[in-house]
Amino acid sequence: MTTAWTTPERIALRDAVTAFTQDQIVPHLPTWEDEGRLPRELHAQAAKAGFLGVGFDxxxxxxxxxLVDGSIVTEAIVQAGGSTGVLASLFTHGISLPHIIDSGNADLIDRYVRPTLAGETIGSLGVTEPGGGSDVANIRTKAVRDDDHYVVNGAKTFITSGVRADFVTTVVRTGGEGYGGISLLVIDKDAPGFTVTGPLRKMGWHCSDTAELSFEDVRVPAENLVGEENGGFVLVMQQFVNERLGLAVQAYATAQRATDLAVEYARQRETFGKPLITRQVIRHKLVDMQRRTAAARALTRQAVERSIDGSTTDPSIILDAVLAKNTAVEAVEHVVTEAVQIFGGMGYMRESEIDRHYRDARIIGIGGGATEVLNDLAAKLLGY
Incomplete structure (x- = not known):
């Protein structure tokens, strides 16, 4: 039966992304992990292949x-042997461009969106600060208007693609305390006073560069304001549904890849004269891994489809995204742990793919809203 996920066009998209991943990503991934970043050329190659800008008009x-098409790209890259670290780095524009597009500012779209989707430039999103992460309304980086510029002072941390980025869509405070004083500015990397420290060393996502950013009297043209002054909080909130669903897709895709790798290894590995998969305890582990993965995939795909047809400010759709992400996080954390256990000593070796998925999966329950924060948000949306 053909579904929204199995139309001929989407099967062709999946096949094309799979072939690209196997040819252009997998052979080089160990090197990129060691170097701590993806080559800029990969962005241009992905754009030429026709999927860097999937999901963008x-x-x-x-x-x-x-978002269904974007989810298929994610699934295909992970299933073909890529990683969520690759996804985080290659598709950082998925969180840095939507606010600019939603603002409808044709000048900013021409200067930043088009060249990024063409693979010519790289953008990142600057939200998290040294003093806080999920509390967006408590942003401290200040931007003070001075004639036709804003003067920015402050710092950001844990910024994905912050080392390689040519610009940062930055959350700043232009007004008073709370969400009402938040704005968005696009800040060019070469602006005087803008300092980048990194790449930071991390548990996982080794091929995705992460940076600390410092702004000291950085002058940003007022024309780089995204949307209305003090109206940035709404623009940020509108993108959380898509970001959380994107992470949920990464989670269940990783869980499926880890399950498949564990099944293959259990069939090949012999213990006491028999394949590992003949042991009941291993078969039951694999069944449980598949069950959790299937549940996460079904819930997330349903939420993705609803988000396309609805509004990202609809409380029921926000709740769908929150529940999908937390369910998928729970699934992938369980699955990768069990997969490493099935692999045994080999699962602990850096040369094994499952080692990378184990390390990479841990960030998904932190990024896009920590699991605990999202559980609290779900309770409020449910009226508890």
């Missing part, structure tokens, strides 16, 4: 499609 330079 052709009117702004994208390849068209919606």
């Amino acid at each position: 052709e009117a702004v330079g994208g390849d068209g499609g919606d």
Whole structure:
């Protein structure tokens, strides 16, 4: 039966991304992990292949499609042997460009969106600060208007693609305390007073560069304001549904890849004269891994489809995204742990793919809203 996920066009997209991943990503991934970053050329190659801009309207330079298409790209890259670290780095524009597009500012779209979707430039999103992460309304980085510029002072940390980025869509405080004083500015990397420290050393996502950013009297043209002054909080909140669903897809895709790798290894590995998979305890582990993965995939895909047809400010859709992400996080954390256990000593070796998935999976329950924060948000949305 054909579904929204198995149309001929989407099967062709999956096949194309799979082939690209196997040819252009997998052979080089160990080197990129050691170097701590992806080559800029990969962005141009992905754009030429026709999927860097999947999910972005052709009117702004994208390849068209919606969140289902974007999810298929994610699934295909992970299933073909890629990683969520690759996804975080190659597709950072998925969190750095939507605010600019939603603002409808044609000048900013021409200067930042189009060249990024063409693989010519790299953008990142600057939200998290040294003093806090999920508490966006408590941002401290200040931007003070001075004639036709804003003067920015402050710092950001844990910024994905912050080392390689040419610009940062930055959350700043232009007004008073709370969410009402938040704005978004696009800040060019070469602006005087803008300092980048990194790449930071991390548990996982080794091929995705992460940086600390410092702003000291950085002058940013007022024309780089995204949307209305003090109206940035709404722009940020509108993108959380897509970001959380994207992470949920990464989680269940990783869980499925880890399960498949564990099944393959259990069939090949012999213990006491028999394949590991003949042991009941191993078969039961594998069944449980598959069950949790399937549940996470079903819940997330349902939420993805609903988000396309609805509004990202609809409380029921926000709740769908929160529940999907936390369910998928729970699934992947369990599955990768069990997969490493099934692999035994080999699962602990850096040369094994499952080692990378184990390390990479841990961030998904932190990024895009920590699991505990999202549980509390779910309780409020449910009226508890």
